[in-house]
Amino acid sequence: MVGQVLAKRCNVLMMIMLFLVLFMGHISNANTAICLKNCQEQCMNETKDAPHDVCENACKKLCNELQFSQEQYFVPQTEYRSIPCRMINWGCP
Numbered sequence: 001m002v003g004q005v006l007a008k009r010c011n012v013l014m015m016i017m018l019f020l021v022l023f024m025g026h027i028s029n030a031n032t033a034i035c036l037k038n039c040q041e042q043c044m045n046e047t048k049d050a051p052h053d054v055c056e057n058a059c060k061k062l063c064n065e066l067q068f069s070q071e072q073y074f075v076p077q078t079e080y081r082s083i084p085c086r087m088i089n090w091g092c093p
Contacts, residue, residue: 035063 036059043055085092 032063035066036060039063 036056039059039062040052040055043050043059044052047055082092
């Protein structure tokens with residue numbers, strides 16, 4: 001009985017997580033498409049002589065930089081030190 005309840009909860013949580021992943025991917029793609037559209041229009045207005053390919057490539061690069069510029073990475077510690085060693089830092093290798 002308990003196993004069935006846990007299995008149902010797990011299935012529901014998996015469905016929610018799948019929905020969230022798909023939704024976030026859609027939002028990310030939509031934001032990039034809007035950025036590309038606005039950027040290309042502005043580029044074409046600013047540079048009358050530039051070919052479409054130049055504006056498209058520049059806008060793709062700019063929108064990708066804007067989308068991923070807020071990512072942060074956490075670097076794990078290379079060596080493990082126990083809590084007393086971190087707090088006191090005495091007599092530890």
